[in-house]
Amino acid sequence: MQLDSKIPEGPLAEKWDKARFSNKLVNPANKRKYEVIVVGTGLAGGAAAATLGELGYNVKSFCIQDSARRAHSIAAQGGINAAKNYQGDGDSIFRLFYDTIKGGDFRAREANVYRLAQVANNIIDQGVAQGIPFAREYGGTLANRSFGGAQVSRTFYARGQTGQQLLIGAYSAMMRQVAAGKVTLHTRQEMIDLVVVDGEAKGIITRNLITGEIERHSAHAVVLATGGYGNVYFLSTNAMASNVTAAWRAHKRGAGFANPCMVQIHPTCIPVHGDSQSKLTLMSESLRNDGRVWVPKNANETRKAADIPESERDYYLERKYPSFGNLVPRDVASRNAKQACDDGLGVGETKLGVYLDFSEAIQRDGLDVILRKYGNLFHMYEKITASNPTKEPMMIYPAVHYTMGGLWVDYELMTTVPGLYAAGEANFSDHGANRLGASALMQGLADGYFVLPYTIGNYLAKVAPEPTNTNHEAFDEAENSARELTTKLLKNTGSGKSGLKTVDYYHKKLGQVMWDDCGMGRNKEGLEDALKVIPEIREEFWDNVTVPGKGNELNQSLERAGRVADFLEFGELMVRDALEREESCGGHFREESQTEENEAKRDDENFSHVSVWEHKGEGNKPVMHKEALAFENVTPSQRSYK
Amino acid sequence: MSSKTINIIVKIWRQTGPHAKGNFEDHALKDISTGSSFLEMLDVMNEALANKGKEPIAFDHDCREGICGMCGAVVNGTAHGPEKETTLCQLHMRSFKDGDTIIIEPFRATGFPIVKDLIVDRSALDSIIQAGGFISVNTGSPQDANSILIPQHIAEQAMDAAACIGCGACAAACPNAAPMLFIGAKISQLALLPQGQQEARTRAVSMVGCMDENGFGNCGNERVCENVCPKGISIRHIARMNREYLKGAFAQSD
Numbered sequence: 001m002q003l004d005s006k007i008p009e010g011p012l013a014e015k016w017d018k019a020r021f022s023n024k025l026v027n028p029a030n031k032r033k034y035e036v037i038v039v040g041t042g043l044a045g046g047a048a049a050a051t052l053g054e055l056g057y058n059v060k061s062f063c064i065q066d067s068a069r070r071a072h073s074i075a076a077q078g079g080i081n082a083a084k085n086y087q088g089d090g091d092s093i094f095r096l097f098y099d100t101i102k103g104g105d106f107r108a109r110e111a112n113v114y115r116l117a118q119v120a121n122n123i124i125d126q127g128v129a130q131g132i133p134f135a136r137e138y139g140g141t142l143a144n145r146s147f148g149g150a151q152v153s154r155t156f157y158a159r160g161q162t163g164q165q166l167l168i169g170a171y172s173a174m175m176r177q178v179a180a181g182k183v184t185l186h187t188r189q190e191m192i193d194l195v196v197v198d199g200e201a202k203g204i205i206t207r208n209l210i211t212g213e214i215e216r217h218s219a220h221a222v223v224l225a226t227g228g229y230g231n232v233y234f235l236s237t238n239a240m241a242s243n244v245t246a247a248w249r250a251h252k253r254g255a256g257f258a259n260p261c262m263v264q265i266h267p268t269c270i271p272v273h274g275d276s277q278s279k280l281t282l283m284s285e286s287l288r289n290d291g292r293v294w295v296p297k298n299a300n301e302t303r304k305a306a307d308i309p310e311s312e313r314d315y316y317l318e319r320k321y322p323s324f325g326n327l328v329p330r331d332v333a334s335r336n337a338k339q340a341c342d343d344g345l346g347v348g349e350t351k352l353g354v355y356l357d358f359s360e361a362i363q364r365d366g367l368d369v370i371l372r373k374y375g376n377l378f379h380m381y382e383k384i385t386a387s388n389p390t391k392e393p394m395m396i397y398p399a400v401h402y403t404m405g406g407l408w409v410d411y412e413l414m415t416t417v418p419g420l421y422a423a424g425e426a427n428f429s430d431h432g433a434n435r436l437g438a439s440a441l442m443q444g445l446a447d448g449y450f451v452l453p454y455t456i457g458n459y460l461a462k463v464a465p466e467p468t469n470t471n472h473e474a475f476d477e478a479e480n481s482a483r484e485l486t487t488k489l490l491k492n493t494g495s496g497k498s499g500l501k502t503v504d505y506y507h508k509k510l511g512q513v514m515w516d517d518c519g520m521g522r523n524k525e526g527l528e529d530a531l532k533v534i535p536e537i538r539e540e541f542w543d544n545v546t547v548p549g550k551g552n553e554l555n556q557s558l559e560r561a562g563r564v565a566d567f568l569e570f571g572e573l574m575v576r577d578a579l580e581r582e583e584s585c586g587g588h589f590r591e592e593s594q595t596e597e598n599e600a601k602r603d604d605e606n607f608s609h610v611s612v613w614e615h616k617g618e619g620n621k622p623v624m625h626k627e628a629l630a631f632e633n634v635t636p637s638q639r640s641y642k
Numbered sequence: 643m644s645s646k647t648i649n650i651i652v653k654i655w656r657q658t659g660p661h662a663k664g665n666f667e668d669h670a671l672k673d674i675s676t677g678s679s680f681l682e683m684l685d686v687m688n689e690a691l692a693n694k695g696k697e698p699i700a701f702d703h704d705c706r707e708g709i710c711g712m713c714g715a716v717v718n719g720t721a722h723g724p725e726k727e728t729t730l731c732q733l734h735m736r737s738f739k740d741g742d743t744i745i746i747e748p749f750r751a752t753g754f755p756i757v758k759d760l761i762v763d764r765s766a767l768d769s770i771i772q773a774g775g776f777i778s779v780n781t782g783s784p785q786d787a788n789s790i791l792i793p794q795h796i797a798e799q800a801m802d803a804a805a806c807i808g809c810g811a812c813a814a815a816c817p818n819a820a821p822m823l824f825i826g827a828k829i830s831q832l833a834l835l836p837q838g839q840q841e842a843r844t845r846a847v848s849m850v851g852c853m854d855e856n857g858f859g860n861c862g863n864e865r866v867c868e869n870v871c872p873k874g875i876s877i878r879h880i881a882r883m884n885r886e887y888l889k890g891a892f893a894q895s896d
Contacts, residue, residue: 051781066702066761067768069808070710086788122783129784131777131837133792133800140791159801164709168804172776179772187765210757239704273677276686279706380708383725383732384679449781494695502692504685548697554758556700557692 001256001614003627006410007111012633013093016115019411020454024461031056033465035219036456037204038062039191039246042071043163043441044424045225046170047448053177055453057460060217061174062186062206064241064559069171072227072239073424073444076163077284077377079147079155080127080441082120087144091152093117098634099150100439103329104404104432105586105602106636107259107610109629111411112429119450120442124156126449130169134158148285148437149327149641155438160284160376166441170448189215190559191246192485193478194222194253194420195470201420203470205478207486209559212552214482216470220463221419221456224250225448228403228425230263232567232574233519234511236400237269237282243563244570247407247426255415256612256625258408258428260570261578264435264587265520266401267333270384271353280399281384283356283377285437288326288333290361290370291394293317295354299344305355305393316340324641331434331587331600332641334398338520341397353395362390398520402440404431404587405577408612408627412455413447416612419459423447428610433586486551489561493547500546503561509537510564510571518575523591527579534575538568573613573622580624583607604636647673648740652687654699655747660755660763666745676736680723681706681713683735701760708732708872711807714814715760716747721811721870729809729872749814752857753821764810766856767824773852774845775828777837796834803831805873812867818859822880823867825849830879833886843893846886 008015008022026034034057038049041063049061049068061068083096097117101108124142128134134156135143147155158165177183188209195203195216203218229244230236251257268283294315296308316336318325328336337354340346347353362370367390371378378389385395407415407422409429414421424444431439492500513533517526541564549555584593584600585607593601609626616622649672657664674683681703688698703713708729715730717723723733738744746760754762792800806827813821829846832838838845861880868877 047781054780065704065710065712066764067711067808069768069771070704070712072705072710074710075705075707084787124787125784126779126781128787128790129777129779129837131800131832131835133797133804133831133835134787135801136792136794136797138794140793141788158804161709161805164807165801165804172771173779173781175768175772176776176778178768185768187768239710240706241704274675276675276678276682278679278682278685281707380732383708383728384734386734386736453781500695502689504689546692546695548692548695554700554761557698 001416001612001625003256003408003416003612003625004410005109005627006412007109008411012110012114015111016118023454023458026457026461028056030465032058034058034460035060035468036221036223037217037219038223038225039204040071040225040227040426041068041171041174042073042225042227042424043167043170043444044426044448045071045223046167046174047445048223048225048423048452049183050170050173050177051449051453052456053174053180053182056182059177059183060186060219061183062189062191064188064190064209066187068174068185068187069168071167072242073441074164074167075239076441077160077282078286079145079157079162079438080123080166081154081438082124082156082442083117083154084121084124086142087153089152091154095152096120096154100430100436101432101634102637102639103434103436105434105639106432106604106608106631107585107629108430108432110631110633115451116430116443116446119446122450123442123445127166127169130173132158132165132169145286146289149324149329150436163441166445170445191226192249192482192562194250195474195478196253196417197472197474200418202468202472203475205482207482210554212550212555214479216475216479218468218470220460220468221421223421223423223452224407224426225423226426228406229570230400230403232510232571233400233514234507235272235277235280237266237280240279243566245563245566247422248566248570250407250415250417250420252615254417254615255420256408256614257405257573258610258612259405259577260574260613261518261581261588262404262433262586263400264330264402264404265334265398267330267337267398268356268396269399270381271348271395271397272350282399282401283381283394283396285330287356287374287377290373291326291356291358292360293326293333293354293356295340295345295347305347305357314345321641328641329434330437331589335520335589337396337398348395353397355393356396357393358389359393402435404428404433404435408610412458413452414455414459421452421456423452433588485562486558488542489545489547489558489565490551492545493549500544502546503557503564506537506541506545507564507567510534510568513537514571514574518578521589521591522578524579527575530575531572531579534568534572541565541568576622577611577613580611581607602638608636646676648676648735648738650674650738650741651743653743653745656699656759657756659758664756674735676734678735679706679731680717680733680735681731699760700758703731706731709807711809714749714809714811716749716814718745721749721815722872727872727874729807749810751810751813751819753813753819754810766858767808767810767821769856770821770825770849770852771828774841774848777832778841790836792835800831800834803827803834803875803879806875807873809872811870811872813858815866815870816859817864817866818862820859820861821853822861822883823871823875823877825853826877826880826883827875829886830882833882842886843890845890846883847890847894850887
């Protein structure tokens with residue numbers, strides 16, 4: 001596997017200009033002869049489909065939901081960063097770049113992150129032009145807030161629904177292209193294989209989720225904007241259908257998978273209520289701007305929060321990190337919450353929770369002000385928990401939220417399979433080992449609106465503009481293997497075999513292993529154990545899973561079974577990657593690599609690289625390649641929030 | 643967050659396909675935690691069915707945080723169930739009592755053919771957006787975001803409308819099966835903003851025309867839509883849509 005990151009030569013600030021100039025262009029009259037498949041309709045996929053359509057390409061857009069307006073980007077609450085410096089508080093493109101690469105604990109590429117900071121401003125302009133109702137000041141200018149511990153106010157927002165508004169913006173732009181005949185929608189279609197013809201991506205195999213039919217689709221290039229893999233843990237803040245299938249099957253067809261162990265665990269989620277819990281709900285971390293995190297000082301505390309006197313409370317983030325206090329980065333806040341609960345200080349029925357208390361803020365600013373800022377979040381919290389955060393503190397606990405790892409891509413967002421691109425959370429490129437708040441929306445839209453539409457032309461210009469078809473034997477082979485998979489998943493149906501278990505049973509079992517051994521804290525022993533257990537669960541799954549219904553009809557159990565089958569393979573790769581990375585960095589905390597004060601200890605000498613995994617066929621060990629990270633414009637420093 | 647458990651009877655709609663005859667099926671569920679969401683209750687039921695080798699009930703859902711608009715069903719006669727401004731996924735079992743019978747049906751509207759069980763086809767809503775629910779601006783370099791000033795109260799009103807999640811409950815609840823709250827919200831959002839006013843003349847006429855083509859009815863001011871809307875969108879937006887429509891219709895006859 002060759003890893004050529006294709007980073008342009010020259011000064012950081014000029015690289016993107018240089019790339020755009022040296023990229024080959026597709027003749028405007030020829031653009032209509034090219035077809036591009038875009039899988040996924042979140043921010044990255046929606047933005048890419050709309051923009052490619054506007055440019056004149058013929059786009060085939062695929063999503064598993066019933067509409068292109070529903071992908072999980074929609075759930076992002078807090079906001080989107082850009083270095084507009086509208087507040088005149090010292091922001092700049094370089095500062096946004098620096099904060100993002102430092103936040104990622106120096107495990108991302110300088111050139112990619114700098115480009116992200118450069119194009120971020122265009123996203124805000126684009127969004128406003130599309131009619132996105134961003135928050136405004138009285139005078140009519142755009143409002144900003146400080147978010148996720150940033151020292152400048154650079155976050156744009158639309159109440160607590162920024163993701164929704166940006167996604168609907170991209171969706172509307174895409175619908176305009178559907179009306180113009182440039183984008184064809186294929187909703188309720190799941191990509192189940194990538195078709196590689198003579199080493200290049202030339203199509204996909206999908207399952208029509210309504211009819212169960214296996215379909216072939218061809219194009220000159222394929223874009224995967226299929227999101228992250230947080231649901232490998234079963235419980236996460238991801239939508240129920242979020243999955244790794246498209247990325248994983250592409251990996252099995254030759255796309256390198258980078259840093260799979262890099263997972264962000266978000267500190268402010270609503271704690272688990274019981275066994276029937278199906279997913280976790282995030283509370284925007286903007287709450288930490290005014291909420292104070294604490295636990296009782298004594299284990300076995302039984303009093304209500306309000307009855308515990310100040311002197312018996314431990315505001316542990318303020319105590320341990322006096323300069324950042326409650327605004328420490330997500331990974332630090334999460335690990336400390338886990339630590340408090342491991343020490344027996346957790347609160348709530350399950351003792352897996354810590355308080356997030358607004359009483360002081362309400363006293364200081366008044367209830368009105370606090371409700372204006374967080375009213376919708378309080379409302380959402382109360383709906384789920386039946387508890388009012390203005391009367392008693394919220395309870396929060398960390399939950400799996402975002403995956404920084406993903407398909408390896410070069411500077412042009414192309415994977416190791418020529419003609420196959422990955423955008424948004426599905427790629428690995430911009431967040432390193434930890435993503436900063438309000439950066440996911442920024443990256444998804446940057447990739448979709450402003451990067452991919454430029455770089456894909458550089459590939460297409462070298463491809464003959466001949467009509468595509470699905471006749472090649474690679475399509476036969478991929479379609480057959482998709483059919484075989486369905487048959488294999490359904491083999492126990494109606495067999496009368498005893499001891500069969502449902503798909504969810506195995507998903508939960510895998511999730512527990514991942515959470516325990518490859519979650520907030522990881523160590524060699526646990527990871528090695530997981531490497532033994534996961535293949536056992538997988539084997540049991542294939543022997544004993546029951547999937548009711550048939551293959552040639554709408555069958556949600558079968559959809560889930562396919563996704564869980566892939567998680568069962570992918571989980572093992574994550575563990576392998578976590579085992580290999582013997583340092584702590586960002587969201588990846590190896591317990592063996594700590595400072596004397598129990599903080600994460602990065603090891604730049606040995607691990608300043610991206611780990612890229614190559615699939616070597618069923619039953620064979622994958623091979624790891626390294627892309628070395630060079631820092632020419634910033635000096636990696638140990639993060640300190642003391 | 644203390645929860646207890648309840649026993650309930652669920653009467654739920656089963657239908658194998660768009661043209662098949664449907665029927666209600668009864669399921670007795672025991673020990674449902676009141677802390678569970680409504681959809682988690684359905685998960686428990688489906689898991690039990692799967693364990694018996696029977697086919698689970700098909701229902702749409704995704705984010706389970708009340709924002710994607712994928713879920714929805716009529717519960718005891720009300721779209722999204724008894725709680726105000728709540729999507730089905732955010733409805734919790736604490737809203738029900740021990741011994742309750744809960745009747746669950748799909749969203750019913752001519753424009754939403756049933757696909758299977760509780761799943762309906764809402765692609766007509768996408769068609770309506772394709773007819774004009776956008777501002778025609780290509781990706782590129784629009785002017786600086788702050789060069790368009792929008793007073794705060796206007797931005798807030800536009801945001802009230804933009805909160806629509808496209809779930810279709812408005813059409814399902816309307817006696818005329820009219821998705822006018824959905825359309826009104828989009829037209830109103832764009833009409834309030836200076837960016838959207840360039841195409842105001844054609845947008846409303848085109849979107850309403852598309853609504854008619856898809857077999858939906860018209861607004862009769864029953865206000866049921868407003869009552870079931872999980873985002874609390876006001877029918878004032880339908881009034882604004884009507885104004886926009888009239889303006890557009892007159893402009894077209896020029």
